Amino acid sequence: MAVVARLTGSDTQKDPNALDKLSKLCAADMARVNQLIVDRMQSDVPLIPELAGHLVAAGGKRLRPLLTLASARLCGYEGDKHIGLAAAVEFIHTATLLHDDVVDESDLRRGRETANAVWGNQASVLVGDFLFSRSFRLMVESESLRVLDILANASAVIAEGEVAQLITANDTATSEEDYLFVIRSKTAALFAAACEVGALVADHSTASTPALEQYGANLGIAFQLVDDYLDYAATDDSFGKGIGDDFREGKITLPVVLAMRRGTDEEHAFWKRTLESCEQQDGDLERAMEILKVREGLADTLIRARGYADTARAALADLPENDYRKALEDVVDFCVERAY
Amino acid sequence: MAVVARLTGSDTQKDPNALDKLSKLCAADMARVNQLIVDRMQSDVPLIPELAGHLVAAGGKRLRPLLTLASARLCGYEGDKHIGLAAAVEFIHTATLLHDDVVDESDLRRGRETANAVWGNQASVLVGDFLFSRSFRLMVESESLRVLDILANASAVIAEGEVAQLITANDTATSEEDYLFVIRSKTAALFAAACEVGALVADHSTASTPALEQYGANLGIAFQLVDDYLDYAATDDSFGKGIGDDFREGKITLPVVLAMRRGTDEEHAFWKRTLESCEQQDGDLERAMEILKVREGLADTLIRARGYADTARAALADLPENDYRKALEDVVDFCVERAY
Numbered sequence: 001m002a003v004v005a006r007l008t009g010s011d012t013q014k015d016p017n018a019l020d021k022l023s024k025l026c027a028a029d030m031a032r033v034n035q036l037i038v039d040r041m042q043s044d045v046p047l048i049p050e051l052a053g054h055l056v057a058a059g060g061k062r063l064r065p066l067l068t069l070a071s072a073r074l075c076g077y078e079g080d081k082h083i084g085l086a087a088a089v090e091f092i093h094t095a096t097l098l099h100d101d102v103v104d105e106s107d108l109r110r111g112r113e114t115a116n117a118v119w120g121n122q123a124s125v126l127v128g129d130f131l132f133s134r135s136f137r138l139m140v141e142s143e144s145l146r147v148l149d150i151l152a153n154a155s156a157v158i159a160e161g162e163v164a165q166l167i168t169a170n171d172t173a174t175s176e177e178d179y180l181f182v183i184r185s186k187t188a189a190l191f192a193a194a195c196e197v198g199a200l201v202a203d204h205s206t207a208s209t210p211a212l213e214q215y216g217a218n219l220g221i222a223f224q225l226v227d228d229y230l231d232y233a234a235t236d237d238s239f240g241k242g243i244g245d246d247f248r249e250g251k252i253t254l255p256v257v258l259a260m261r262r263g264t265d266e267e268h269a270f271w272k273r274t275l276e277s278c279e280q281q282d283g284d285l286e287r288a289m290e291i292l293k294v295r296e297g298l299a300d301t302l303i304r305a306r307g308y309a310d311t312a313r314a315a316l317a318d319l320p321e322n323d324y325r326k327a328l329e330d331v332v333d334f335c336v337e338r339a340y
Numbered sequence: 341m342a343v344v345a346r347l348t349g350s351d352t353q354k355d356p357n358a359l360d361k362l363s364k365l366c367a368a369d370m371a372r373v374n375q376l377i378v379d380r381m382q383s384d385v386p387l388i389p390e391l392a393g394h395l396v397a398a399g400g401k402r403l404r405p406l407l408t409l410a411s412a413r414l415c416g417y418e419g420d421k422h423i424g425l426a427a428a429v430e431f432i433h434t435a436t437l438l439h440d441d442v443v444d445e446s447d448l449r450r451g452r453e454t455a456n457a458v459w460g461n462q463a464s465v466l467v468g469d470f471l472f473s474r475s476f477r478l479m480v481e482s483e484s485l486r487v488l489d490i491l492a493n494a495s496a497v498i499a500e501g502e503v504a505q506l507i508t509a510n511d512t513a514t515s516e517e518d519y520l521f522v523i524r525s526k527t528a529a530l531f532a533a534a535c536e537v538g539a540l541v542a543d544h545s546t547a548s549t550p551a552l553e554q555y556g557a558n559l560g561i562a563f564q565l566v567d568d569y570l571d572y573a574a575t576d577d578s579f580g581k582g583i584g585d586d587f588r589e590g591k592i593t594l595p596v597v598l599a600m601r602r603g604t605d606e607e608h609a610f611w612k613r614t615l616e617s618c619e620q621q622d623g624d625l626e627r628a629m630e631i632l633k634v635r636e637g638l639a640d641t642l643i644r645a646r647g648y649a650d651t652a653r654a655a656l657a658d659l660p661e662n663d664y665r666k667a668l669e670d671v672v673d674f675c676v677e678r679a680y
Contacts, residue, residue: 044521045504099465102442125439125465126502129472133496136476140489148488149480156473162466164385181384 018330018337019061025327026069029083033065036087040134051115051127055094063331064194065090067219071198071212074324081201084138085147089194091135092155096190098128100162147197154193161185170250170278172271176257180221183228188220211315215328218312223335225305228253230339232289233298244285250275254304255297256288262295302339309336358670358677359401365667366409369423373405376427380474391455391467395434404534405430407559407668411538411552414664421541424478425487429534431475432495436530438468440502487537494533501525505591510618512600512611514592520561523568528560551655555668558652563675565645568593570679572629573638584625590615594644595637596628602635642679649676 023030041052065086072082101114102121116124132155139148165182168174195216199209231246232255246253252275260271270287274280292298309332319325363370381392405426412422442461456464472495479488505522508514535556539549571586572595586593592615600611610627614620632638649672659665 043500043503045500045507047503047507048500096469099469102461102465121442121461122506123503125442126499126506128469129436129439130496130499130503132469132472133492133499136492137489137496140485140492143485145480145483145485149477152473152476152480156470156477159466159470159473160383160385160388163383163387163463163470166462166466167385167387 018327018334019063019066022066022070022327022331023062025323026066026073029069029073029086030062030066032080032083033062033069033086033090036083036138037090040087040091040138041131043130047119047123048127048130051119051123052094052131054115054118055097062090063223064093064190066331067191067194067216067328068198070324070328071195071216072202074212074319074322074328075199075202075206075208076320077198077202079201081142081144082198084141085151085197085201086194088135088138088151089190089197091131091138092151092158093190095128095132095135096158096162098124098131102128142197142201144200147200150193150196150200154189157185157189161187161189165251168252170276171252172256172260172268172276174252174257176254179252179254179257183221183224184217187224187227188217191220191223192217208319211319214315215312218308218315219332219335222305222308222312222332225254225301225308226336226339229255229298229301229305232292233339244288247274247285247288248280250278254301255292257297258300259292259295259297262297263291267291267295302336305336305339309333358667358674359403359406362406362410362667362671363402365663366406366413369409369413369426370402370406372420372423373402373409373426373430376423376478377430380427380431380478381471383470387459387463388467388470391459391463392434392471394455394458395437402430403563403671404433404530407531407534407556407671408538410664410668411535411556412542414552414659414662414668415539415542415546415548416660417538417542419541421482421484422538424481425491425537425541426534428475428478428491429530429537431471431478432491432498433530435468435472435475436498436502438464438471442468482537482541484540487540490533490537490540494529497525497529501527501529508592510590510616511592512596512608512616514597516594516597519592519594519597523561523564524557527564527567528557531560531563532557548659551659554655555652558648558655559672559675562645562648562652562672565594565641565648566676566679569595569638569641569645572632573679584628587614587625587628588620590618594641595632597637598640599632599635599637602637603631607631607635642676645676645679649673 037056038053041049041056043049068086068089069082072085098115101116102124114124115127136148136152139151142148161182161184164178165186168178168182192213193216195212196209199212202208228246231243231253234243245251256271256275260268263271270284270291274284274288313329313332316325316329377396378393381389381396383389408426408429409422412425438455441456442464455467476488476492479491482488501522501524504518505526508518508522532553533556536549536553539552542548568586571583571593574583585591596611596615600608603611610624610631614624614628653669653672656665656669
């Protein structure tokens with residue numbers, strides 16, 4: 001079902017394991033981050049580490065904390081404050097996932113049962129709150145008010161994006177601008193903050209902090225565009241979520257926004273029935289995928305993703321040319337190439 | 341239905357409007373806090389201030405931010421950082437209420453429909469996250485890492501208490517110690533932090549900070565004990581929540597813990613049926629109230645509340661004798677006297 005043809009103008013073949021390469025480069029730091037994550041999710045209330053551990057054990061790419069670690073190292077940082085900040089970033093992300101799953105009423109994430117499916121919504125909300133609070137304690141240890149402000153702001157923006165997504169759900173009149181607001185907020189804000197605080201602990205005085213913030217912001221948008229593409233195009237094997245989740249939940253993502261703009265009256269009626277009225281029947285997902293292909297909603301979503309990816313890569317231009325910079329450049333490709 | 345007889349040994353008649361007196365004393369500061377609350381709950385996503393405003397407009401006593409304001413003023417503070425911290429404390433409390441209502445599946449709070457009943461659980465979770473994040477931005481403005489650490493820790497402890505409450509719900513084997521852990525965490529931690537950060541912005545060097553922390557912690561326990569008492573004893577007029585809410589939700593509060601300890605086999609079976617199996621029928625709430633009276637679960641809960649109240653008042657002994665100290669002393673009485 002996945003689009004296998006490469007876009008014309010695509011770069012030369014890139015290592016498909018760019019993320020693995022980044023992980024390897026940051027392995028020593030990441031081991032410390034993982035230990036800190038385990039330490040700081042402990043509580044006298046055993047259900048908390050049990051539930052949080054379920055999500056942590058599920059793994060995932062740990063992309064966001066890797067961005068913090070690599071950003072700090074790229075800027076030549078030799079201290080250890082980036083460890084706590086990377087853990088804080090992952091806690092914010094984990095808390096968001098826990099609350100997302102409650103919000104989405106999801107049963108599966110990364111191929112496993114979600115925490116709310118196992119322990120119920122109530123515990124998921126509260127353990128999310130716990131991790132979120134613990135992330136702030138980790139940030140306080142950085143002793144940087146600027147770092148705290150950046151991450152607190154990112155957290156508020158994520159919540160704004162999630163609420164905006166709730167509002168645009170089931171609304172086929174959602175514009176590309178509305179959609180971009182949602183993904184900038186719910187996804188790109190944390191990517192940007194993760195990079196920015198990494199750069200910030202390394203060096204306050206240079207232009208590297210805004211450069212890495214821009215890198216993260218654009219990478220985050222590209223990442224989410226590809227995610228939304230994959231929801232209609234991935235095979236279950238390559239993609240953590242179930243294919244068609246967004247469709248079933250009536251989420252309005254860019255492929256649909258573009259197809260709506262270009263569609264016939266009959267197609268508009270189809271989207272309104274399936275996504276607004278949520279009256280879905282057998283064969284509707286296949287029909288949706290067919291329309292998205294014909295109207296080039298999928299292909300054009302990828303073209304946009306590549307544009308943001310190029311911008312992300314360009315943001316690194318003035319930074320020191322070292323292994324970390326190379327790894328961050330390659331991660332941009334990974335984020336887009338996973339669509340193929 | 342309320343217990344009207346005073347306990348023997350009760351203090352001389354106190355002003356029943358001690359909280360109003362405190363509010364009046366802090367009126368100028370509180371007006372600034374209220375304005376800040378309105379300012380900082382704004383967002384480009386209109387649903388956020390709409391939903392948050394519902395809860396804020398519902399009023400409530402604003403006891404926690406008043407504690408921050410009065411603690412700072414008691415210590416002679418003349419700056420304005422206590423304004424932002426009081427707003428932060430109220431935001432944490434409001435976020436907790438929003439998530440609580442999702443967790444409790446409540447329909448009424450302070451006599452109004454809960455936000456989740458109007459806008460759904462999803463929006464309530466996310467707007468809670470938003471307010472929580474905004475509270476941290478407010479704290480950052482205090483430029484005190486110690487303040488940030490205290491409030492971040494309190495937030496984590498609140499979540500722990502709520503999870504512990506989830507675990508003890510429907511478990512009639514809950515001990516008095518288990519119960520105390522829950523209320524220390526879910527209620528007293530924020531009372532303590534609210535007072536502590538008020539003292540802290542005023543003066544780092546004196547013993548007033550630990551004294552006010554102790555005042556808040558003990559006041560918080562007394563407050564929650566009385567709340568749990570009132571759930572079985574209040575008339576709907578005098579109490580914001582619906583009477584018998586805890587009973588219907590199977591929450592195990594101190595009156596029940598004490599009555600279980602002292603009850604007959606037949607009474608144990610009653611509690612197990614109604615609170616563990618949640619098989620409730622007409623007349624059960626009345627029967628519960630009758631048992632709690634006979635086994636002195638209600639009266640002894642109040643006696644304990646008075647003990648913590650006395651400890652709270654005693655914690656103020658070494659602090660400057662001024663109007664703010666007098667008002668905080670009187671608030672202790674208010675918290676207990678509202679039971680009568």
